[in-house]
Amino acid sequence: DIQMTQSPSSLSASLGDRVTITCRASQDIGNYLTWFQQKPGKSPRRMIYGATNLEDGVPSRFSGSRSGSDYSLTISSLESEDVADYHCLQSIQYPHTFGAGTKLELK
Amino acid sequence: EVQLVESGGGLVQPGRSLKLSCAASGFTFSNYYMAWVRQAPKKGLEWVATISTSGSRTYYPDSVKGRFTISRDNAKSSLYLQMNSLKSEDTATYYCARHPRVPFDYWGQGVMVTVSS
Numbered sequence: 001d002i003q004m005t006q007s008p009s010s011l012s013a014s015l016g017d018r019v020t021i022t023c024r025a026s027q028d029i030g031n032y033l034t035w036f037q038q039k040p041g042k043s044p045r046r047m048i049y050g051a052t053n054l055e056d057g058v059p060s061r062f063s064g065s066r067s068g069s070d071y072s073l074t075i076s077s078l079e080s081e082d083v084a085d086y087h088c089l090q091s092i093q094y095p096h097t098f099g100a101g102t103k104l105e106l107k
Numbered sequence: 108e109v110q111l112v113e114s115g116g117g118l119v120q121p122g123r124s125l126k127l128s129c130a131a132s133g134f135t136f137s138n139y140y141m142a143w144v145r146q147a148p149k150k151g152l153e154w155v156a157t158i159s160t161s162g163s164r165t166y167y168p169d170s171v172k173g174r175f176t177i178s179r180d181n182a183k184s185s186l187y188l189q190m191n192s193l194k195s196e197d198t199a200t201y202y203c204a205r206h207p208r209v210p211f212d213y214w215g216q217g218v219m220v221t222v223s224s
Contacts, residue, residue: 001168034209036152043202043214044144044152050209087152091210094157095168101151 002027002090006099012107019075021102023088026069032092033071035064038085047086048073080106109133109213111203116218119193129186129203129215136184140206143177143188145199146217153199156188157206171197193222 003026013019023033031051036044046055048064051071061076075082083106088099115127127143143155156177157166165177176189186203198221204211 034211036211038152043216044211045214046209046212089152089154089210094166096154096157096210098152098154 001095002029002093002097004088004090004097004099006088006102008102009100010103010105012105013078014107015078015080017078019078019082019104021073021086021088021104023071023099024069025071025090028069029090029092031066032090033064033066034089034091035073036087036089037082038087039083044087078106109205111205111213111215113201113203113215113218116201116220118221118223120224121194121222123193124189124191125193125220126190127188127201127203127218127220129188131184131186131203131205134205136179137181141177141179141186142204142206142211143186144202144204144211144214145197146202147196147199150199155201158186190220193220195222198222 005024007022033051035048037047038044047058048054051066052064063074065072086102090097110132112130119125140157140159142157145153145155155171158177158179162179174192178187200217200219202217203215205213
């Protein structure tokens, strides 16, 4: 099975900060990497697919990138509404596997 | 508007069974793979099962294989998850999700399953 190692597990940042969350894949997953945002008490929302493509309606301060087996989600300037848990998912093969998640809080 | 509404959750004793349902609307259900994803309390997401458009192919992780069965009724636009031999570690919120080529674009609100004596 492909392991997705997500870091950090939690992150505290100030409004306006640049924030980066990373997932490392244990095997080649190409660009089959999706990022989800989950606000407290809510269902996950797909934010980025194909490693770099923003879903319609996602603010442009969000971006996705890839460097080898490392995949990153970056928020260029943190806003209060971005406080949430973030999850990565690989879907190149079954079993699909998620990272352990990152809890993003305001400092 | 795409809607996925889960039902059937609750408290169940270890070793017993439970069946979850998901009612879909707002899209042509029979055209899409569908899936279940769960989240244990204060934990991350875990993919649980996927079913093909016709129901002829199903996929599971080892953690539930042989105990859980995903099925669908395209005439009723409904998805199901039969859970047998439940364990305490199956305690989680279970989400129904649409599973196109890039999973999971729409999610239900989730239903809680608690396995405890």
